[in-house]
Each structure stands twice: as structure tokens, then as C-alpha cells.
Amino acid sequence: MIKGLYIHIPFCDQICTYCDFCKMVTSTHNKKEYMKALVKEMEYYSDLLEHIETIYIGGGTPSSIDDDLMDAFLDELDILVDMTHIKEFTIEANPNDITPNFLEILRKHHVTRVSMGVQSMSEDLLRFLGRTHTDEIVEHAIDLIKTSGLNFNLDFLYAIPGQSLEDLKKDLDYIKKFKAHHISYYSLILEDRTVLNYLINKHKVEDFPDDLAREYGELIDIELEKLGYHKYEFSNYAKAGYESKHNLIYWNLEEYLGIGLNASSQFNNTRMINPTKLSVYLKGIQDKSLTMHNIEDFNPKLETLLVGLRKTExxxxxxxxxxxxxxxxxxxxxxxxxxxxxxxxxxxxxxxxxxxxxxxxxxxxxxxx
Ligand code: SF4
Structure with a gap:
């Protein structure tokens, strides 16, 4: 039984130096065409949406879509999914994009949770990562989310090249002040085909030492626990009852459907993935040739261990x-x-x-x- 629906929106306003996700900067025209394609793909799979309990719109940066276009897309989603069965509906957002109007649209369409990429509260590290927001923008965005009544997750990074202990403690002080329901705190991983990887390979930037990364990770565990966050996965911490229901579907190897560019699905003991090239995806939707995702190797006995052991339990x-x-x-x-x-x-x-x-x-x- 498919319990989770993931929708991928691959557009960003800028490309971060460390990012290897499926993302791109593109025109408004392409965004409109893509959002229409998402609706068509969901219509095609509408029979599979009957029992879903969670929805997650991720990216890329879903909030980079114009409000009117997002509003129209969520209208279509409302028609295709029985929202009375949805226990959690998350959308990822950049601090720059949080406005009262955006949040109003989310509330109107039954979104329950905003996941915001903060990454750091230090200006120089944000610029190094290629992020365009500032600490003031983050604080303002959080005030708006709190006023809206939505629950929220904040994404932070540690082990960023050049990150000092003071930088880390500053982030932890802000986390204390922000009082988010959920914190995702990832150690920055050096991925191939990223600007950061290039800079490190060319010795223009020094890689973060492994032993110091571990010290930072341990400090994060201690400080977040003091603030009442329960670590329930390698990189995820929640206040009681606010664990991510959608991500737990992945970590429990339950069934989910992924819609959009490069989105993966898993059901009937099969793992499938959509094309990674925008033109291929859009053409597949247009001429109805994207009737089934490409099948990937999937070994449930192994996968249960790989993802299940990520949970602290x-x-x-x-x-x-x-x-x-x-x-x-x-x-x-x-x-x-x-x-x-x-x-x-x-x-x-x-x-x-x-x-x-x-x-x-x-x-x-x-x-x-
Ligand atoms: S980290 Fe997020 S905002 Fe930055 S390029 Fe990747 S998907 Fe876009």
C-alpha cells in the first residue's frame, strides 16, 4: 500500500556550491510547463494515491515557484488527493521566499509543515555555500511561519570548510531561540560534480577534518538533547510527536510514489526512477510515453538494513x-x-x-x- 507521495520541483534561484541534487535555474515558461506536467503525471497515477497519508514537496526549491502558479498546482492536488486522510504535508522553502501570501496559500491547501533550509547563521559561511539569505531574513521568515501556525523544520549544516566552533555555537544559540519543531542537522558531505569538490581538489579550499566533524556532531547531539530534541535518525532531531512521518516511510522501507524529474518510487518490491533530463521528462508526459518509471536494482533485504539502521532505534x-x-x-x-x-x-x-x-x-x- 502506497503511503507517501513525493513531488519534486527541481528549480532554484541560485545553485549552491555543495549541492548535487537534481536542480536547475530556469525560465518562468519552463516552470509553468513543468507544473502542468506534474499534474498530468499525478492524474496518470491517481489510482495509487488512494491510501496516501503523507505528502512531501521537495526540490530544488519548491518555494521558488511563483505564488499564483503554486496556488493553481495545489488546487489540482486537492482534487486528486483526499486531504482528510493526510497526516502530514510538508513543503520545502527558502527563507527568501517566505511571505504572508505564500504561507496563506499553504494553509489554504492543507500544508501542515514547512521545511526551511537555513544551513548556517554566519554570513561568511552562507556566502561560501552560495546561499543568498541573511540571518535577518531567516529570523523574519521564522516569525512569519510561527504566526501562520504551521509547524516547521530547519535544515542546518556542520563541518562546513572554515566553520569555527564559535560559528557552530552561534547556530546552536539561534536554534534555542527559534524553537522549531524539528531540526535536520547534516554533516556537509563532499559530493562529486560540485563547485566545492572542485575547489578542494584544486587545494583552493581546505577540507574539514574528520575528527573535528565528529566533535561538532557530538556537541550538536548534546546541545539539542538539552533543548528537548530527541535524535531519532542519524541527522534528524524532533520534539516529541514531531518526527517526520514522510521520511519515516523511507526509513521503514514502506511504499511511496515519486512524481517529477528524477523522482524515485518504491512499491510492489520494485524501485523506479523518473528521467533526470527535463526535456526527456516533459516529452514523456506530453506523448504519454512516460507510463512507467525506469526500474532500478532493489534488494529489500539489504535496503531494510541500509535505511532502517539510520534510525536510532x-x-x-x-x-x-x-x-x-x-x-x-x-x-x-x-x-x-x-x-x-x-x-x-x-x-x-x-x-x-x-x-x-x-x-x-x-x-x-x-x-x-
Ligand atoms: S542546496 Fe537546495 S537551494 Fe541550493 S542548489 Fe541545492 S536544491 Fe537548490
Whole structure:
């Protein structure tokens, strides 16, 4: 049963130096054509939308779409989805785009949650990352979201090249003040084909040291816990009851449908992905040749471990056995050595990473892939 609907809007107003997501800067004309294509794709899959409980509009930067165009798109979504069954409806937004009108449109269309990319409250780091907002813009946006009554997540980054301990503490002080319902705090990962990767390879920028990244990560864990955030996934912290229902669908390997450029879907024990090229996607919608996503390799026994172990509670071993008719240690006997080396532990029915193991999880993943 498909529980989650993901909608990808790949447009951004600027391209960040570290980003390897599927995104582009484009014309208003292309945006209009794309939003129409999204509606057509959803209409095609309307039978699969019957039981969905969560919607997530991500990107790119969904808020870079003009308000009128977003309003019209959400009107169509209202027709296709029974909103009375939706438990969580998130949209990603940039601080620059948060206005009373934008928030009013979201409320009108049953959006429950805004996920805003802050990344840092230090001006020089924001410029280094290629972000165009300022700390004042972030503060104003948060005031507006709070007034609107929507619940909200803030995305932050650490281990940014050049980030000092003072920069990190400043971000944590602001987080205390902002009182968001949810915080996603990612360690900046150096991805291929990014400006940042090029700069580091050319020795124009110094990479962030691994040991310091771990120190920062541990400080974040401690400080967020003091503020009442429960760490429930490697990079995600929530106030009680505000864990992301949509992302938990991914981490529990439940079924979801992805709509739009490069969006992936998973149902019927199959993983599928849409084209990554805008012209191919739009043509596929236009001439109705995009009737099924391309099928990707998918190994549910492995994926359950890869995504499930990202949760701090880990995976239920009895549920694993029931689903795959064999225990997790029967399928992956090599996991036992990580119990001995204290990277994994068993807590009741759950297999999970230890706090040490979370930072060395790659050792486990490399062994089982
Ligand atoms: S990080 Fe977000 S805003 Fe920046 S280019 Fe990537 S998708 Fe766009």
C-alpha cells in the first residue's frame, strides 16, 4: 500500500556550491510547463494515491515557484488527493521566499509543515555555500511561519570548510531561540560534480577534518538533547510527536510514489526512477510515453538494513524475520563481528548502531553491500 507521495520541483534561484541534487535555474515558461506536467503525471497515477497519508514537496526549491502558479498546482492536488486522510504535508522553502501570501496559500491547501533550509547563521559561511539569505531574513521568515501556525523544520549544516566552533555555537544559540519543531542537522558531505569538490581538489579550499566533524556532531547531539530534541535518525532531531512521518516511510522501507524529474518510487518490491533530463521528462508526459518509471536494482533485504539502521532505534529483528522468512544474522552473518567490536548492539528486539557506531557506520555498510 502506497503511503507517501513525493513531488519534486527541481528549480532554484541560485545553485549552491555543495549541492548535487537534481536542480536547475530556469525560465518562468519552463516552470509553468513543468507544473502542468506534474499534474498530468499525478492524474496518470491517481489510482495509487488512494491510501496516501503523507505528502512531501521537495526540490530544488519548491518555494521558488511563483505564488499564483503554486496556488493553481495545489488546487489540482486537492482534487486528486483526499486531504482528510493526510497526516502530514510538508513543503520545502527558502527563507527568501517566505511571505504572508505564500504561507496563506499553504494553509489554504492543507500544508501542515514547512521545511526551511537555513544551513548556517554566519554570513561568511552562507556566502561560501552560495546561499543568498541573511540571518535577518531567516529570523523574519521564522516569525512569519510561527504566526501562520504551521509547524516547521530547519535544515542546518556542520563541518562546513572554515566553520569555527564559535560559528557552530552561534547556530546552536539561534536554534534555542527559534524553537522549531524539528531540526535536520547534516554533516556537509563532499559530493562529486560540485563547485566545492572542485575547489578542494584544486587545494583552493581546505577540507574539514574528520575528527573535528565528529566533535561538532557530538556537541550538536548534546546541545539539542538539552533543548528537548530527541535524535531519532542519524541527522534528524524532533520534539516529541514531531518526527517526520514522510521520511519515516523511507526509513521503514514502506511504499511511496515519486512524481517529477528524477523522482524515485518504491512499491510492489520494485524501485523506479523518473528521467533526470527535463526535456526527456516533459516529452514523456506530453506523448504519454512516460507510463512507467525506469526500474532500478532493489534488494529489500539489504535496503531494510541500509535505511532502517539510520534510525536510532534500529530495526526490529522479529519484523525482519517475518518479512524475509530468515533472521537478519542468517542473511548477514558478518554483522555479528560488529556486535563484538561494539559498533552495533541489540536492545530488546532491536538491532541498532551504538553511539560510537553511528560515526563509523560506513565500516558496517561497506561490509554488507
Ligand atoms: S542546496 Fe537546495 S537551494 Fe541550493 S542548489 Fe541545492 S536544491 Fe537548490
Amino acid at each position: 534500529g530495526i526490529s529483528m522479529s519484523a525482519y524475520k517475518e518479512r524475509f522468512k530468515k533472521g537478519v544474522f542468517d542473511i548477514y552473518p558478518q554483522l555479528k563481528k560488529f556486535l563484538d567490536s561494539n559498533l552495533l548492539e541489540i536492545q530488546g528486539d532491536y538491532l541498532r548502531f551504538t553511539s560510537e557506531g553511528i560515526y563509523l557506520s560506513n565500516q558496517v555498510y561497506v561490509d554488507i553491500i
